[in-house]
Each structure stands twice: as structure tokens, then as C-alpha cells.
Amino acid sequence: MLDLPLGIWNWWLAGLLGLLVGSFLNVVIHRLPLMLEQRWARECAELAGQEAPPAATLSLAQPRSRCPGCGALIRWQQNIPLLSYVLLRGRCASCRTSISWRYPLVEALTGILFAAVVAVHGNGMAGLAGCGLAAALLALACIDWDTTLLPDDITLPLVWAGLIAAALGWTATRLDAALWGAVAGYLSLWLVYWAFKLATGKEGMGYGDFKLFAALGAWFGWPALIPMILLASLSGAAVGLALKLGPGLREGGYVPFGPFLTLSGLWALLFGTDHFLQWIGL
Incomplete structure (x- = not known):
């Protein structure tokens, strides 16, 4: 390195x-x-x-x-x-x-x-790659919060960047774990999307969330997906509840999920995911 x-x-x-x-x-x-x-x-x-x-x-x-x-x-x-x-x-x-x-x-x-x-x-390539990931996640969080869009122009290159970084040894994630992390990240939210839509007739999230979670899987590997989705869900529920009790909830009562996925990615980047599981007693 x-x-x-x-x-x-x-x-x-x-x-x-x-x-x-x-x-x-x-x-x-x-x-x-x-x-x-x-x-x-x-x-x-x-x-x-x-x-x-x-x-x-x-x-x-x-x-x-x-x-x-x-x-x-x-x-x-x-x-x-x-x-x-x-x-x-x-x-x-x-x-x-x-x-x-x-x-x-x-x-x-x-x-x-x-x-x-x-x-x-x-101060090596791991740090440089992590800075690039942090910048992309911050941009995605702000764009999704403003527009409820997660642009393919950022999410798809982020998937490939995670796989390439793993292949070059710029992350602690093995290439096989990164590859299956991308697959599992996409499919897991895709299945949740369709289960929710079949049960309620409504769309609970957008396809951009699938791609963003695939990118996180590519960067951190499939074992990190469960703690990251738990962190994103808990933080999203807390913010959504706070907005619902106050005047800040947007029309339609919709809170985008992307910013909370990016939060989980930044947490994993800086603190790892094991600490979060220990913190909630898992």
C-alpha cells in the first residue's frame, strides 16, 4: 500500500x-x-x-x-x-x-x-480512497434530502470504485466480500421494496437506495450490511418521528432513506460496524 x-x-x-x-x-x-x-x-x-x-x-x-x-x-x-x-x-x-x-x-x-x-x-491510498467515498456520500445525502433523488451518476461509479479499491487492497475488504456485498446490498433492498409494494400497493423507497446500498456493500463487504441497515433504519425512524412531531415533515409525510444510508456508510468508514453492534447489544 x-x-x-x-x-x-x-x-x-x-x-x-x-x-x-x-x-x-x-x-x-x-x-x-x-x-x-x-x-x-x-x-x-x-x-x-x-x-x-x-x-x-x-x-x-x-x-x-x-x-x-x-x-x-x-x-x-x-x-x-x-x-x-x-x-x-x-x-x-x-x-x-x-x-x-x-x-x-x-x-x-x-x-x-x-x-x-x-x-x-x-496517509496512503486507503485514506485517499476513504476521502473520495466520504465526499460522494455527503453529496448524495444532500441531493436526496433536497430532491429525493440518488443520481446514477454518483451511485453506480461508487459501486465500481468500491470493487476496484478492494481489488487493489485500498480497503480492508476482500474482493470476494466486496463483490457479494454489492450483490447482497442491491438484492436485499430490492426484495424489501417489492414485499412492501405487494403488501401495501405503495413504493417505500426508490431504486437509488438499492444502488447506494450496493455501493456500501462493495466498500465494506457483505458482513457490514446488517449493522449498516440497522443504523440507517434506527436513525431514519428517529428523525422521521422528530419531524412528524414538529413542523418539519415535508408534504406527503415522506422522509428519504438515502441520507441515513450515507450516515451508516460514514459511520462504518470512521468507526467500523462492530462497535455499533456492541453498542446496541448484538
């Missing part, structure tokens, strides 16, 4: 890198669902034999970020992770429109996660 010199790659430098990656994740969280909607609109028009909408110019790189209030370009010095938000006091430099607290929170969480992953897994 490749280890980089600590003077070049260590936990605090990983934290700084995480701040920068977190700034990019904010772009992914905001733009990727919009890009998918544009893609689906073109595909639907083509299938219906209608004139397709013009090709979208929106991408993760273009156009440059602007204030949603006044449309002013956000300059580089106004886009320094955390620091710009503090200096601008959470407002646009041009029109003083409030900037959502989500942006600095995602940046801070990514920095903390990167530092923690490297502190736990070391």
Missing part, C-alpha cells in the same frame, strides 16, 4: 483539501439535479417525437456561479471556503441577499470528514 510522506499528506492538509472539495460539492449538490432534469426533458421530448429543447449550457463547470438574488458574478475572493462566508457575514457582496448556511456547513463537514478519514486510515 502506497504511503505518502507525512510532511506532504497528513490529517490537517487533508482537512484543508476537504474545504476545497466541499466548495465543489456545493456546486454538485445544486447543479446535478438540474442537469438531470434537463437531460430527462430532452429524452422525453425525443421519445414523444417532439422537438427537443435546446442543448443545456449548464454543467458543473459552466456557467460561473452567480448570486441567485441579483445575478452578480461571484468572484474568486468571494468564494474562499468558510473564510468568505465569515467576511461577507453570510450575505452577497453586491445586493446583501442572505447566503444559505448550507454552503459553509457542507465545506466544514467535508473538511472534518477528510481530516478524520486520514487520521483513521492513514
